[in-house]
Structures are given as C-alpha cells and as structure tokens.
Amino acid sequence: MNATIPVIADPAVTRRILNAFGLRARKRLGQNFLVDASVVRGIVDAAELTAGDTVLEIGPGIGTLTQGLAETGARVVAVEVDRKLPAVLAQTLRGYDNVTVVPGDILKIDIPETLKLENGERFKVVANLPYYITTPIIMTLLEQRLPIERLVTMVQKEVAMRMTARPGTKDYGALSVAVQYFTAPRMVTDVPPRAFRPAPEVTSAVVSCVVRETPGALPADEKLFFRLIRAAFGQRRKTLLNALTAAGLTKDAIRAALAAAEIGENARGEQLSLEAFARLSDAVGALHAQT
Structure with missing residues (x-):
C-alpha cells in the first residue's frame, strides 16, 4: 500500500x-x-x-x-x-x-x-x-x-x-x-x-x-433447459410430474419425458443434477420434435 x-x-x-x-x-x-x-x-x-x-x-x-x-x-x-x-x-x-x-x-x-x-x-x-x-x-x-x-x-x-x-x-x-x-x-x-x-x-x-469454458451440462436446447428449471423450482414441494405443467406440458408428456430421462415420477427438482436436467430437457425436446 x-x-x-x-x-x-x-x-x-x-x-x-x-x-x-x-x-x-x-x-x-x-x-x-x-x-x-x-x-x-x-x-x-x-x-x-x-x-x-x-x-x-x-x-x-x-x-x-x-x-x-x-x-x-x-x-x-x-x-x-x-x-x-x-x-x-x-x-x-x-x-x-x-x-x-x-x-x-x-x-x-x-x-x-x-x-x-x-x-x-x-x-x-x-x-x-x-x-x-x-x-x-x-x-x-x-x-x-x-x-x-x-x-x-x-x-x-x-x-x-x-x-x-x-x-x-x-x-x-x-x-x-x-x-x-x-x-x-x-x-x-x-x-x-x-x-x-x-x-x-x-x-x-x-x-x-x-x-467454465463449456457449460456444466450440454442440453440441446438451452432455452428449454432453463424453462424446465424455472418450472421445477417454481413450487418446490411439488413433484416434477406436477411442477412441469407450469412449463406448458401435459402430464402424459411429462411421464414420457421422465421415463426417457430415467427420472422417477415422484422426483423433485431439488434432487436433480445439472446433467439430469439436461437429460430431461433433451427428452422433452425429442417429444416435441415427434409431434
């Protein structure tokens, strides 16, 4: 000094x-x-x-x-x-x-x-x-x-x-x-x-x-990734099956995406790692692409 x-x-x-x-x-x-x-x-x-x-x-x-x-x-x-x-x-x-x-x-x-x-x-x-x-x-x-x-x-x-x-x-x-x-x-x-x-x-x-030089997870659609995160934590006590309806998804679509991402229906957002959220986002994106 x-x-x-x-x-x-x-x-x-x-x-x-x-x-x-x-x-x-x-x-x-x-x-x-x-x-x-x-x-x-x-x-x-x-x-x-x-x-x-x-x-x-x-x-x-x-x-x-x-x-x-x-x-x-x-x-x-x-x-x-x-x-x-x-x-x-x-x-x-x-x-x-x-x-x-x-x-x-x-x-x-x-x-x-x-x-x-x-x-x-x-x-x-x-x-x-x-x-x-x-x-x-x-x-x-x-x-x-x-x-x-x-x-x-x-x-x-x-x-x-x-x-x-x-x-x-x-x-x-x-x-x-x-x-x-x-x-x-x-x-x-x-x-x-x-x-x-x-x-x-x-x-x-x-x-x-x-x-980070590259993100901590690599979702195919970053906007969708963050939209799902906001919905998942919007009401912490809800399971993902219920919380993700805030992202505009039907429960049937959520069930299919959770199954594809190998995430249980009763899981909550606070239990998911970045990588798990990326898998879920990609699964939802793949379902959208099929419709």
Missing part, C-alpha cells in the same frame, strides 16, 4: 470521508460501507489479480475495495450508479492512475465497450453487490456470455449458500443450477455485519466463481 494514501477500509477514515462529502448510506441503493481491511484483502486474493489483468468492479462506493484492487496493479474499471459518488472517488482514489470510474447502471451499459477490451481479452469481475439486486446482476453478466474469467462477489450469506448448493440440499434451487451451469463456484469466507458501516442485519459471504 502506498504510504502516502490512507487505507479507506478503516472505520475512522471511512467516517472522515463520509463527513467531508456529507454522505450517508442510501438504503434504496443497498449501500453499506466496508470498513475491514482484512475482508478487502480476502476479496482481492480470491480474485487472483496480476498487473496485466483488467477487472470490472461494480458499485465502488467511496473506493474501499477499489483501492485494494488498484494496489495489485491491475487495470480497474469501476461502474457506479450513485451519481454523487464519482466526484468522491476522484478524490479518494486520486493516487491511482490505473483506475477509471464510469458513472452508470451495470444492467444497462455496454460492458465490452466500457472496458475497451482488446481482441480476445478476458476480464475479471469483483463486486460488493447490493443485496436487493444481486441475482439480476450475476445472471445478466453470465447470460451475456462475456469473456469473463472469474467473478468474485460479496453477497448475502443466504444467496452465497444457494449459489454453491449441491443437489438434494435445502438451498439447492434455480439459482444454484444457473450459476453452476456457467461457473464453478466456491464459498471463500463469511463476512460479519461488524465489517460494515452501517452494519447490515445479515451475514455476508464472498463467493468465487470461475467461468
């Missing part, structure tokens, strides 16, 4: 910055300011950044995590939706010429254009995501099939458990299947409420997701 630049991930420094700029955490934007330097180091370490990397940070806030990312020498592009904060970041990060702050909504901007990626260049995503919009951001990034190498995100512990859950567990659901289809996720560490100001009411967790 540059000795002339104060560490932002410190309660006193954070308080001084907030007071200097007349800032308060905006509940509408899910803002909680990280004040634990060890958590910043843990996130940066999980991202495995080098000086040659490009990293997209989502929601830099006052620059707490951004500073840690910048210290690696990586090229950091930080996208901030709060219009007040780019001016603050210009001051708190003024010692780092490898940081670019972009005002905007990550769900609306053109990410490759914003990052100015060169041919074949991959990038990493690091973010302390607002709890209220975690899933839309993660799925938007993955579904665009951007050249992402790794995502390291701090999310609500409950969401982290769903992202990494295995089949047959209570946390396994549609988000588990979707994240594991595109990535290999692992839980890095828990983050207690005291690591933030103001302290949230829940525990957070850091999850590292290495993006």
Whole structure:
C-alpha cells in the first residue's frame, strides 16, 4: 500500500470521508460501507489479480475495495450508479492512475465497450453487490456470455449458500443450477455485519466463481433447459410430474419425458443434477420434435 494514501477500509477514515462529502448510506441503493481491511484483502486474493489483468468492479462506493484492487496493479474499471459518488472517488482514489470510474447502471451499459477490451481479452469481475439486486446482476453478466474469467462477489450469506448448493440440499434451487451451469463456484469466507458501516442485519459471504469454458451440462436446447428449471423450482414441494405443467406440458408428456430421462415420477427438482436436467430437457425436446 502506498504510504502516502490512507487505507479507506478503516472505520475512522471511512467516517472522515463520509463527513467531508456529507454522505450517508442510501438504503434504496443497498449501500453499506466496508470498513475491514482484512475482508478487502480476502476479496482481492480470491480474485487472483496480476498487473496485466483488467477487472470490472461494480458499485465502488467511496473506493474501499477499489483501492485494494488498484494496489495489485491491475487495470480497474469501476461502474457506479450513485451519481454523487464519482466526484468522491476522484478524490479518494486520486493516487491511482490505473483506475477509471464510469458513472452508470451495470444492467444497462455496454460492458465490452466500457472496458475497451482488446481482441480476445478476458476480464475479471469483483463486486460488493447490493443485496436487493444481486441475482439480476450475476445472471445478466453470465447470460451475456462475456469473456469473463472469474467473478468474485460479496453477497448475502443466504444467496452465497444457494449459489454453491449441491443437489438434494435445502438451498439447492434455480439459482444454484444457473450459476453452476456457467461457473464453478466456491464459498471463500463469511463476512460479519461488524465489517460494515452501517452494519447490515445479515451475514455476508464472498463467493468465487470461475467461468467454465463449456457449460456444466450440454442440453440441446438451452432455452428449454432453463424453462424446465424455472418450472421445477417454481413450487418446490411439488413433484416434477406436477411442477412441469407450469412449463406448458401435459402430464402424459411429462411421464414420457421422465421415463426417457430415467427420472422417477415422484422426483423433485431439488434432487436433480445439472446433467439430469439436461437429460430431461433433451427428452422433452425429442417429444416435441415427434409431434
């Protein structure tokens, strides 16, 4: 760390910055300011950044995590939706010429254009995501099939458990299947409420997701695959025989598809692996092709 630049991930420094700029955490934007330097180091370490990397940070806030990312020498592009904060970041990060702050909504901007990626260049995503919009951001990034190498995100512990859950567990659901289809996720560490100001009411967790070169399953029709997953988990207590009617299938068609995929009629979505869902999707697709 540059000795002339104060560490932002410190309660006193954070308080001084907030007071200097007349800032308060905006509940509408899910803002909680990280004040634990060890958590910043843990996130940066999980991202495995080098000086040659490009990293997209989502929601830099006052620059707490951004500073840690910048210290690696990586090229950091930080996208901030709060219009007040780019001016603050210009001051708190003024010692780092490898940081670019972009005002905007990550769900609306053109990410490759914003990052100015060169041919074949991959990038990493690091973010302390607002709890209220975690899933839309993660799925938007993955579904665009951007050249992402790794995502390291701090999310609500409950969401982290769903992202990494295995089949047959209570946390396994549609988000588990979707994240594991595109990535290999692992839980890095828990983050207690005291690591933030103001302290949230829940525990957070850091999850590292290495993006797969090929999906974790290979269904013939990806749209059908995800349509069946949404239906399977739409009403968790229902068996697949009953739940899949939400996907527009008759019970006779469901029975035939389950039999072809070698899945029992009384099975529930939470029991199926990615590969089993792919077999079921292909079986349904084959039935459609015959009609």
